[in-house]
Amino acid sequence: MADGTRRPGRPRSEAARLAILEATHDELVEHGYGGLTMERIAARAGVGKQTIYRWWRSKAEVALDSLLNVAAEGIPIPDEGDLGADLDVFLRHTFGMQGSEGPVLMGLLAQSLLDREFADVFRDRFLAGRRAALSEVLDHAVARGEIPAGTDLVLLQDMVYGVLWYRLLFRHAPLNDDTARDLASLIARSVRNGNNCTVRTV
Amino acid sequence: MADGTRRPGRPRSEAARLAILEATHDELVEHGYGGLTMERIAARAGVGKQTIYRWWRSKAEVALDSLLNVAAEGIPIPDEGDLGADLDVFLRHTFGMQGSEGPVLMGLLAQSLLDREFADVFRDRFLAGRRAALSEVLDHAVARGEIPAGTDLVLLQDMVYGVLWYRLLFRHAPLNDDTARDLASLIARSVRNGNNCTVRTV
DNA sequence: TAGATTTCGAGACGAAGCGTCTAGAAATTG
DNA sequence: CAATTTCTAGACGCTTCGTCTCGAAATCTA
Structure with missing residues (x-):
């Protein structure tokens, strides 16, 4: 233009x-x-x-x-060589951001729910960017062999952002650094193959 | 009265x-x-x-x-002796229910976001019952020793319902039997005891 | 039975906000 | 200068909200 x-x-x-x-x-x-x-x-x-x-x-x-x-849009994409640590950094930052933008986000989501057209706009202009960032973090883990082939990466992302939004929406539990640590740990363990119980060192 | x-x-x-x-x-x-x-x-x-x-x-x-x-309210609480299987059944049923009630649920959530008072009512009268059901399933797993002590059960619940709501809201991926199976599997693996096989990253 | 009390259906009412429209001024093109 | 487009300002009709009024109906108390 x-x-x-x-x-x-x-x-x-x-x-x-x-x-x-x-x-x-x-x-x-x-x-x-x-x-x-x-x-x-x-x-x-x-x-x-x-x-x-x-x-x-x-x-x-x-x-x-x-x-x-x-939102000046600085989504960090940590690459520390370990999925758990990367997720921890990513989540810590993301949770922190939503703190200030939370109320507005909730309003925009409400509008999304009532207006299908805006829902598409919101998804493409806001959510897509966030998902892309997390996607990169997961891709690194795949490249390092931390995530076995065949894992549903979209579902993994949804577990991360699902918890984020769920707590943002219903306010029954906090979104703080502890949450970030625990969630990162759970996610990282969920993709670890349980059969051979591989021990990873930092 | x-x-x-x-x-x-x-x-x-x-x-x-x-x-x-x-x-x-x-x-x-x-x-x-x-x-x-x-x-x-x-x-x-x-x-x-x-x-x-x-x-x-x-x-x-x-x-x-x-x-x-x-909603006649028949939330099943499976008890098949295995967390993965229990979650699979629970999720399959829950996802199926939301299919028909989905649109109304989205409207009610939209209202929750705009009206703090209603948010409390919605949480207490609708969500709480669902969470209690899932809580029972998790408690069984704890009793069987499948979930290590100290695990954040609330966070586990949020991973389940987070994915559910996230997909319900943004419609970027389906909520079907395959999703239920994969999610059940991921969650079950995420809590598998890491005492002897995980290294804690700080 | 006679009142007191409360809910009932029906709809009028003012307050808001929406989205459109008009009017005339301002800025930019050729 | 004329054509074109956006600008501020605000009037307009429409819809919905939540409150209010009205007389009728249902139930309790005396």
């Missing part, structure tokens, strides 16, 4: 775009996702509602863009 | 209660949770809106009651 073929007319205002994303972020912090309304975003950003509807299809997509705009 | 201390006045109409729950169920089937409105429930049940608001705080609670009213 280079502006080589720039159309006539007034170009889109970058200032307005940023003002909308920032206003959305502030509104999310103040009122939560449930209290987010197009009218308030527009008022706070000093922008007409039409300007928002012109570029986003729903408030959920604005919120998603706002979230992605803030 | 036996009617020994029955108050004066017209008693609550059981017919109206059932009509509301049934109308809610039908509306859920026809329009999904997103299209559920108090007005349509009232109209379909032949009931005043006030009658609904008198007994339920929100449409989410009506939907939850409607769901619990239909």
